[in-house]
Amino acid sequence: xxxxxxIAILVLAVLVLAANLFTGWFTLSKNDRIVEDSKHKSDSxxxxxWMNRIDSTLHGKFEEKEGDLIQNHVTKNYNTYVQDxxxxxxxxxxxxxxxxxxxxxxxxxQLKASKEQREKDRIYYENKYMQIVSNTADSTVNYKYNAVVxxxxxxxxxxxxxxxxxxxxxxxxxxxxxxxxxxxxxxRIDIKPKKIGFGIQAGxxxxxxxxxxxxxxxxxxSYNLIRL
Numbered sequence: 420x421x422x423x424x425x426i427a428i429l430v431l432a433v434l435v436l437a438a439n440l441f442t443g444w445f446t447l448s449k450n451d452r453i454v455e456d457s458k459h460k461s462d463s464x465x466x467x468x469w470m471n472r473i474d475s476t477l478h479g480k481f482e483e484k485e486g487d488l489i490q491n492h493v494t495k496n497y498n499t500y501v502q503d504x505x506x507x508x509x510x511x512x513x514x515x516x517x518x519x520x521x522x523x524x525x526x527x528x529q530l531k532a533s534k535e536q537r538e539k540d541r542i543y544y545e546n547k548y549m550q551i552v553s554n555t556a557d558s559t560v561n562y563k564y565n566a567v568v569x570x571x572x573x574x575x576x577x578x579x580x581x582x583x584x585x586x587x588x589x590x591x592x593x594x595x596x597x598x599x600x601x602x603x604x605x606x607r608i609d610i611k612p613k614k615i616g617f618g619i620q621a622g623x624x625x626x627x628x629x630x631x632x633x634x635x636x637x638x639x640x641s642y643n644l645i646r647l
Contacts, residue, residue, distance in 0.1 A: 452607060453487045466601050476590050479598035483585040485607045489513065492604040497521060519604040528595030548593045567592055
């Protein structure tokens with residue numbers, strides 16, 4: 420009987436460790452994460468670009484990763500901009516920023532002059548997203564661009580038992596607007612456990628009369644005296 424109990428405990432431990440490998444149940448404390456984050460400084464994001472075969476729009480996709488230090492997840496120039504310009508404009512401390520995303524686009528294409536809208540000193544160029552008026556009298560250009568950007572965030576597993584990863588896809592319906600880079604930071608947020616919790620409890624219980632262990636399953640109530 421002792422042998423069976425030992426095997427059951429061992430199997431349970433293996434299952435818990437395997438679950439933690441895929442789901443990350445047991446995580447480091449905030450201070451430990453900051454120390455670990457400071458060891459791995461990476462200021463670039465691997466951006467996977469792909470062309471939509473349906474409408475020929477260019478998409479940029481990257482895996483979202485969380486951290487505790489902004490400067491370890493964005494470039495030095497962008498971090499300087501956030502500290503010196505963006506955060507002061509929002510009237511908040513840099514440490515209060517929970518998430519940052521900057522997408523870099525290039526707009527390139529060709530517009531033909533509209534014959535119907537030609538005037539003596541002006542030439543008009545126009546499509547669905549951009550309007551340009553060339554003033555030949557004073558050699559100036561008036562332009563207007565209707566920027567449209569789609570940001571899609573979703574979770575995906577590469578295989579059945581693999582970890583659930585978060586991805587962000589950025590694109591524009593304008594085929595002349597092409598994404599060529601992105602910077603992203605998302606702060607890890609600690610979720611405090613609730614004082615009172617309800618859940619399913621599984622395990623073994625001992626019956627002294629027959630000197631045996633039996634598996635058991637039931638509902639349980641827990642009360643957390645200390646909320647960290």
